[in-house]
Amino acid sequence: MKFFLLGRGLAAMGLLEALIENSSVDLSQFCVDWIGPAISDNGWSNCSRNSTAVVALHGIKRGVSPLGDDLVDAFDMAYSFYEKNKPPGVSILSRFHLTGLNKEKLFQRFGHLEEFEIMGKRFEGVSEKALVYEPLTFMNWWQERLLSKAKERGLKIHLHQDMVTALKVGSGLEVYCLGKSLQGQNVDKIVDCRGSGVNELASAQVKIKRAPGHYWLWQGREIKEDLGEDPWIYTLNGHNLIYDAKRASLILGGSTEIEGVCAKSFIGLNEQREAFLELFGEGSSIGKVLIPHKAQVFTGVRPKGQKRRPLLLKNENHIVINGFYKNGYSLCYLYGKRALDLLNL
Ligand SMILES: Cc1cc2nc3c(=O)[nH]c(=O)nc-3n(C[C@H](O)[C@H](O)[C@H](O)COP(=O)(O)OP(=O)(O)OC[C@H]3O[C@@H](n4cnc5c(N)ncnc54)[C@H](O)[C@@H]3O)c2cc1C
Numbered sequence: 001m002k003f004f005l006l007g008r009g010l011a012a013m014g015l016l017e018a019l020i021e022n023s024s025v026d027l028s029q030f031c032v033d034w035i036g037p038a039i040s041d042n043g044w045s046n047c048s049r050n051s052t053a054v055v056a057l058h059g060i061k062r063g064v065s066p067l068g069d070d071l072v073d074a075f076d077m078a079y080s081f082y083e084k085n086k087p088p089g090v091s092i093l094s095r096f097h098l099t100g101l102n103k104e105k106l107f108q109r110f111g112h113l114e115e116f117e118i119m120g121k122r123f124e125g126v127s128e129k130a131l132v133y134e135p136l137t138f139m140n141w142w143q144e145r146l147l148s149k150a151k152e153r154g155l156k157i158h159l160h161q162d163m164v165t166a167l168k169v170g171s172g173l174e175v176y177c178l179g180k181s182l183q184g185q186n187v188d189k190i191v192d193c194r195g196s197g198v199n200e201l202a203s204a205q206v207k208i209k210r211a212p213g214h215y216w217l218w219q220g221r222e223i224k225e226d227l228g229e230d231p232w233i234y235t236l237n238g239h240n241l242i243y244d245a246k247r248a249s250l251i252l253g254g255s256t257e258i259e260g261v262c263a264k265s266f267i268g269l270n271e272q273r274e275a276f277l278e279l280f281g282e283g284s285s286i287g288k289v290l291i292p293h294k295a296q297v298f299t300g301v302r303p304k305g306q307k308r309r310p311l312l313l314k315n316e317n318h319i320v321i322n323g324f325y326k327n328g329y330s331l332c333y334l335y336g337k338r339a340l341d342l343l344n345l
Pocket of ligand 1: 050163194195196255323324328
C-alpha cells in the first residue's frame with residue numbers, strides 16, 4: 001500500500017512513530033511519500049518549530065471532559081516517549097506557576113498553593129513536572145529516528161522537499177506539487193497533516209481556525225551571567241518564561257493574537273514582560289535580560305479545531321490529523337496512534 005503523508009510537523013511524525021512501533025504489521029508492504037519543506041527551513045510555515053514547546057498537565061485530571069482525558073493520555077505518552085528515548089533537546093523540569101491574576105483559578109485547578117523562594121524572593125504558587133523541548137533539535141532527531149527505524153523494518157519512505165499545490169480528494173486521489181516529482185499521481189491514501197495550511201487547499205470538510213502565537217527569544221552567553229547554570233520555567237497568568245541554561249536562551253510567550261495577526265507582533269508579549277518585571281523588579285537578574293530590543297520575535301500559526309478539540313477525520317481515502325492547537329507536543333503521539341486505525345492496516 002502506498003500513501004502520501006503531507007506536512008513535516010508533529011502530527012505527521014506522530015503518525016509515523018505509531019506506524020513503525022506497530023509490530024503486528026509487515027511494513028515492507030508499505031511505501032510512504034512524505035511531502036513537506038525541510039524542518040530546518042524556516043522559510044515555510046511550520047508551527048511545530050516555532051513553538052514554546054512545553055508539555056505539562058497544568059492541573060488537568062481525567063474524568064472531567066473528553067479533551068481533558070485526551071490531554072492526560074497524551075501527556076503520559078509524551079512522558080513515556082521521553083523516558084524510553086531520552087531525545088536530545090528535551091529536558092524535564094519543575095514548572096512553577098506563580099500566582100497573578102489567576103490565583104483562584106490556580107487553586108481550583110491544582111487544589112492547593114505552595115510557597116517557594118526564587119532568587120531570594122518568596123512567591124506563592126504551584127509546581128508541576130514539565131517536559132521542555134528545543135524544537136529544532138528534537139524534531140531533527142525525531143525525523144532521523146523515524147527514517148532509520150523505518151529502514152530497519154523495511155518500510156520505504158521517500159522524502160520530498162516540496163509543497164502540495166493542489167489536492168483532489170474523493171474517489172481517485174490526486175496530489176500535485178510545486179516541484180516536478182509528484183504531479184497528479186494516483187494514490188491509495190492521503191494522510192493530511194498540513195496544520196494551519198490545511199485551509200489553503202480545498203479538502204474534506206476541515207474546519208480549522210488559524211491561531212497565531214508569538215514569542216520572544218533572548219539568546220547569548222551574557223544571559224548566563226545573570227541567570228546562572230540551572231534551567232527553570234516560571235509561568236504567570238498562563239504565560240511561560242523558560243530559561244534554557246545549556247543554550248543560554250530565555251523565551252517569553254507565547255501570546256495568542258486576537259484577529260489572527262500573522263505578522264510579527266509584540267504588544268501581547270510586552271504585557272507579559274511587564275507582568276514579570278512587576279513581580280521580579282527591573283533591577284533583578286531576570287529584569288536585566290528582558291530588554292525588548294535585544295530579543296527576536298518568533299511566530300507560529302496554531303491549528304485550532306472547534307471547541308479546541310483535535311481533529312481526526314476520514315473522507316474515503318483522505319485522512320486528516322489536525323487541530324492540536326496548544327498541545328501538539330503531546331497530542332501527536334495519541335492522534336498518531338488513533339489515526340492508524342483509519343489506515344486499515
Ligand atoms: C507560540 C506558540 C507556542 C506554543 N506552545 C506550545 C507548547 O508549549 N506546548 C505544545 O504542546 N504546543 C505548543 N504550541 C502548539 C504546537 O506547536 C502545535 O500544536 C503543533 O506544532 C501543530 O503541529 P502540526 O503538525 O499539526 O502543524 P505544523 O507544525 O504547522 O506542521 C504542518 C506541516 O505541514 C506543512 N505544510 C503546510 N502546507 C503544506 C503544503 N501545501 N504542502 C506540503 N506541506 C505543507 C508545513 O510546512 C509543516 O511542515 C505552540 C504554538 C505556538 C505558535
